Amino acid sequence: MRTKLNNRAEFQAVQAKYEAIHNSANRKILVCCGNGCVSSGSLKLYEEMKTAVKASGLKCVVELMEEPEKDAVNVKKTGCIGFCEMGPLVKIEPEGWLYTKVQISDIPEIIESTIMKGEFVSRLAYRNSGILAKKQSEIPFYNKQTRRMLNYCGNIDCESIEDYIGIGGYSAAVKAIFDMTPEQVVEEVIESGIRGRGGAGYPTGKKWSQVAANKNADVKYIVCNGDEGDPGAFMDGSTMEGTPHKVLEGMIIAGIACEAEEAYIYVRAEYPLSVSRLSMAIEQATEMGLLGDNILGSGKNFHIHINQGAGAFVCGEGSAMTNSIEGNRGMPRAKLYHQVDVGLYGKPTCLNNVETFANIPDIINHGAAWFKSVGTEGSTGTKAFALTGNVNNTGIIEVPMGITLREVVVGIGGGIKNYQDFKAVQIGGPSGGCLTYEHLDLPLDFDSLKSVGAIIGSGGLVVMDENTCMVDTARFFMNFICKESCGKCTPCREGTTRMKQILEDICNGEGTMEDLDELEEIARMMEKSSLCGLGKTAANPVLSTLANFRNEYEEHISEKLCRAGVCQKLSQKVYAINAATCIGCTKCARNCPVEAITGQIKTPHVIDASKCIKCGTCMEGCPAGAIYIENGRKGNVKY
Amino acid sequence: MVKVDFKLIDKILERYDYDKGNIIAIMQAIQEEYRYLPQAALEYVAEKIGVSMAKIFGVATFYENFSMDAKGKYVIKVCRGTACHVRKSANVLEAVYEATGLSEGKPSTEDGLFTVEIVSCLGACGLAPVVVVNDEVHSKMTPEKAQALISELKAKEGMR
Numbered sequence: 001m002r003t004k005l006n007n008r009a010e011f012q013a014v015q016a017k018y019e020a021i022h023n024s025a026n027r028k029i030l031v032c033c034g035n036g037c038v039s040s041g042s043l044k045l046y047e048e049m050k051t052a053v054k055a056s057g058l059k060c061v062v063e064l065m066e067e068p069e070k071d072a073v074n075v076k077k078t079g080c081i082g083f084c085e086m087g088p089l090v091k092i093e094p095e096g097w098l099y100t101k102v103q104i105s106d107i108p109e110i111i112e113s114t115i116m117k118g119e120f121v122s123r124l125a126y127r128n129s130g131i132l133a134k135k136q137s138e139i140p141f142y143n144k145q146t147r148r149m150l151n152y153c154g155n156i157d158c159e160s161i162e163d164y165i166g167i168g169g170y171s172a173a174v175k176a177i178f179d180m181t182p183e184q185v186v187e188e189v190i191e192s193g194i195r196g197r198g199g200a201g202y203p204t205g206k207k208w209s210q211v212a213a214n215k216n217a218d219v220k221y222i223v224c225n226g227d228e229g230d231p232g233a234f235m236d237g238s239t240m241e242g243t244p245h246k247v248l249e250g251m252i253i254a255g256i257a258c259e260a261e262e263a264y265i266y267v268r269a270e271y272p273l274s275v276s277r278l279s280m281a282i283e284q285a286t287e288m289g290l291l292g293d294n295i296l297g298s299g300k301n302f303h304i305h306i307n308q309g310a311g312a313f314v315c316g317e318g319s320a321m322t323n324s325i326e327g328n329r330g331m332p333r334a335k336l337y338h339q340v341d342v343g344l345y346g347k348p349t350c351l352n353n354v355e356t357f358a359n360i361p362d363i364i365n366h367g368a369a370w371f372k373s374v375g376t377e378g379s380t381g382t383k384a385f386a387l388t389g390n391v392n393n394t395g396i397i398e399v400p401m402g403i404t405l406r407e408v409v410v411g412i413g414g415g416i417k418n419y420q421d422f423k424a425v426q427i428g429g430p431s432g433g434c435l436t437y438e439h440l441d442l443p444l445d446f447d448s449l450k451s452v453g454a455i456i457g458s459g460g461l462v463v464m465d466e467n468t469c470m471v472d473t474a475r476f477f478m479n480f481i482c483k484e485s486c487g488k489c490t491p492c493r494e495g496t497t498r499m500k501q502i503l504e505d506i507c508n509g510e511g512t513m514e515d516l517d518e519l520e521e522i523a524r525m526m527e528k529s530s531l532c533g534l535g536k537t538a539a540n541p542v543l544s545t546l547a548n549f550r551n552e553y554e555e556h557i558s559e560k561l562c563r564a565g566v567c568q569k570l571s572q573k574v575y576a577i578n579a580a581t582c583i584g585c586t587k588c589a590r591n592c593p594v595e596a597i598t599g600q601i602k603t604p605h606v607i608d609a610s611k612c613i614k615c616g617t618c619m620e621g622c623p624a625g626a627i628y629i630e631n632g633r634k635g636n637v638k639y
Numbered sequence: 640m641v642k643v644d645f646k647l648i649d650k651i652l653e654r655y656d657y658d659k660g661n662i663i664a665i666m667q668a669i670q671e672e673y674r675y676l677p678q679a680a681l682e683y684v685a686e687k688i689g690v691s692m693a694k695i696f697g698v699a700t701f702y703e704n705f706s707m708d709a710k711g712k713y714v715i716k717v718c719r720g721t722a723c724h725v726r727k728s729a730n731v732l733e734a735v736y737e738a739t740g741l742s743e744g745k746p747s748t749e750d751g752l753f754t755v756e757i758v759s760c761l762g763a764c765g766l767a768p769v770v771v772v773n774d775e776v777h778s779k780m781t782p783e784k785a786q787a788l789i790s791e792l793k794a795k796e797g798m799r
């Protein structure tokens with residue numbers, strides 16, 4: 001049980017104590033226990049690490065309740081460090097070394113070499129084209145990022161309020177409570193220019209001022225949207241499980257600004273880890289008197305409750321979420337009123353996204369000018385993205401708004417996997433669109449993306465290589481949306497069903513050119529007459545692939561060809577060697593990155609179509625021009 | 640058919656103050672216990688908190704996660720989120736269906752061993768494609784790995 005802090009001075013004393021501990025030269029072992037690394041077995045690794053430290057005769061501290069002795073080793077459980085694909089990750093402080101793909105069997109060596117002797121285990125280091133990187137900051141994936149909102153994620157123990165306080169946590173909430181009026185808080189947030197990170201990009205300060213304007217309401221609510229419905233984005237989940245206290249602190253500040261005392265966090269069903277870490281954080285903050293009644297003796301109250309979703313994408317929409325929290329079917333409501341005036345239980349409600357809240361403490365601590373110092377004029381600050389798909393480095397990244405797509409895909413993502421060609425990036429999930437080669441130098445911000453028919457959305461960035469079929473991608477999203485349409489209004493219910501059918505036909509080689517016109521027509525109808533954002537934006541992936549890759553749709557329809565080889569019922573492009581002209585020089589076999597080519601010297605070579613990844617290297621290098629592309633069917637191509 | 644322990648339901652109801660507004664949380668707690676929503680439990684809840692069965696059914700059927708049918712001993716969740724999709728999770732799903740003899744229309748085996756569910760993003764996209772068996776995550780899956788995984792489970796259950 002933690003001691004309750006009764007006033008500001010007591011808080012400051014505690015903060016000074018943990019700050020000193022945080023800055024002490026004690027050895028720290030940080031084991032990443034974010035969702036990705038947990039999937040790779042890091043919870044066991046963490047437990048074994050603690051046991052091993054103790055067994056080796058060292059003093060081991062886990063919880064920072066008391067000051068550790070000088071030679072004690074502090075084993076911590078952190079949130080996502082960001083580089084999930086290389087997990088489980090282990091960081092060693094104070095050196096800042098990063099070990100990748102750490103297994104339980106590696107623990108003895110880490111203890112013996114690193115902890116006992118201070119030596120680096122190069123075997124566990126990350127290597128980038130052969131170059132060894134000792135520290136996180138030496139890895140291109142990290143040093144091209146600007147980690148602000150996620151600055152603590154992966155650096156402190158995600159289950160310890162002491163760690164958070166020691167690094168400066170809750171000082172912004174304390175400042176807002178004691179030094180600022182609600183109006184000043186709202187003013188600072190407006191001045192920062194921050195726009196909502198949940199998709200629509202609505203100015204956060206403006207929303208807060210609208211809720212605050214309801215002076216006579218007896219109850220007001222703050223709601224945190226942790227539904228993260230975009231199927232392929234996990235920034236909000238990483239944030240909730242990696243720095244739960246930062247989200248809570250942002251919500252407390254919103255409570256001060258809007259003069260609200262009750263709050264809910266609505267967490268997606270698939271994130272049990274977020275739920276448990278947030279619950280733990282709420283419990284700890286309540287014990288210390290930073291949540292609950294009469295916070296630090298200020299007379300201000302704030303209560304946070306957690307609601308777990310039950311698997312309905314549409315509940316990410318504000319009025320549907322309201323219904324769900326109230327215990328109803330999560331269907332959107334017709335917008336007669338605005339949520340800021342009539343929201344949850346009919347009261348003024350401030351709904352913001354997880355990442356939006358997690359940005360607030362730094363705005364209050366460092367000021368609006370600091371916040372605006374990165375980003376663009378219309379889109380200030382940084383944005384977290386979930387970088388996934390066919391890139392070399394996947395994971396959670398945080399970059400200044402306005403960074404170009406090229407910097408993200410090439411600079412941070414390390415380019416396309418397996419030497420394939422870049423084809424497109426799908427951004428904004430099922431309501432978003434795709435960006436292509438010609439958009440590589442487009443700045444990623446709210447307005448630039450809108451101008452090309454895409455949206456930042458929540459921040460899913462899926463990189464697709466040339467083996468991705470764009471028609472299939474459109475079908476994939478439509479399939480998802482069709483399943484998730486709540487069915488309340490006809491345009492969305494019928495429109496998504498029909499669009500899905502058409503896309504399926506096209507993928508099966510049964511489409512017609514008229515289908516393309518019908519797709520566009522339905523899209524327009526849905527955008528105009530759907531009740532909620534789900535239906536209004538549902539056609540975006542279709543429209544945007546049609547705009548950028550119409551040729552692929554046409555190939556599917558008139559040539560029955562899927563150039564990516566994804567649509568099984570259609571032909572695909574295959575590489576083949578003409579036995580009559582091949583001189584058997586073996587060059588292609590040596591160059592092929594996947595060893596798909598075989599043959600004896602001076603005899604014709606053959607390509608195994610099932611192994612070939614269609615990189616084109618062989619064709620480029622063949623001195624006899626014997627390699628060609630033909631349309632064939634998967635599986636039964638013979639040479 | 641499982642036997643519903645009404646004392647346990649009472650405890651859950653108590654935890655949620657017998658409040659109608661908490662119906663979703665109550666059903667989640669029941670499902671956590673039985674891995675589906677037994678009809679008898681829902682009837683009991685309806686009576687205790689004073690809502691109609693129609694309302695309870697309405698809520699339960701709206702949300703994807705609630706199941707009115709008993710699930711298999713092994714619940715295999717195949718992620719079909721975007722990140723997993725571009726890394727060919729469709730083929731993994733196909734392999735899982737083939738190995739279990741199940742399909743989208745028939746999610747559970749008669750022997751009560753397997754249930755196959757499609758989910759959208761489990762938050763481990765960096766390790767796509769992802770398959771979860773009960774609570775254990777299997778990352779970077781391929782059709783071959785999926786088949787091997789199910790054979791392993793079958794072997795464990797003494798099946799061939």
Ligand SMILES: Cc1cc2nc3c(=O)[nH]c(=O)nc-3n(C[C@H](O)[C@H](O)[C@H](O)COP(=O)(O)O)c2cc1C
Binds near residue numbers: 195458
């Ligand atoms: C179908 C649909 C799904 C949505 N899903 C989410 C979501 O998962 N997370 C989120 O923060 N906002 C989501 N939104 C946007 C919210 O309605 C709302 O605009 C947002 O949470 C407001 O917070 P912000 O201003 O901080 O961005 C969704 C909207 C629609 C129409």
Ligand code: SF4
Binds near residue numbers: 314331487490493535
């Ligand atoms: S647009 Fe779709 S999801 Fe939204 S209310 Fe209508 S049917 Fe439901």
Ligand code: SF4
Binds near residue numbers: 582625
């Ligand atoms: S490079 Fe050309 S000529 Fe040489 S073996 Fe390959 S196909 Fe034949």
Ligand code: SF4
Binds near residue numbers: 592612
């Ligand atoms: S295109 Fe040629 S070099 Fe490339 S994978 Fe196929 S056979 Fe190998």
Ligand code: FES
Binds near residue numbers: 088
């Ligand atoms: S979960 Fe460990 S790096 Fe993302």
Ligand code: FES
Binds near residue numbers: 720721724765767
């Ligand atoms: S898309 Fe499968 S884990 Fe995210």
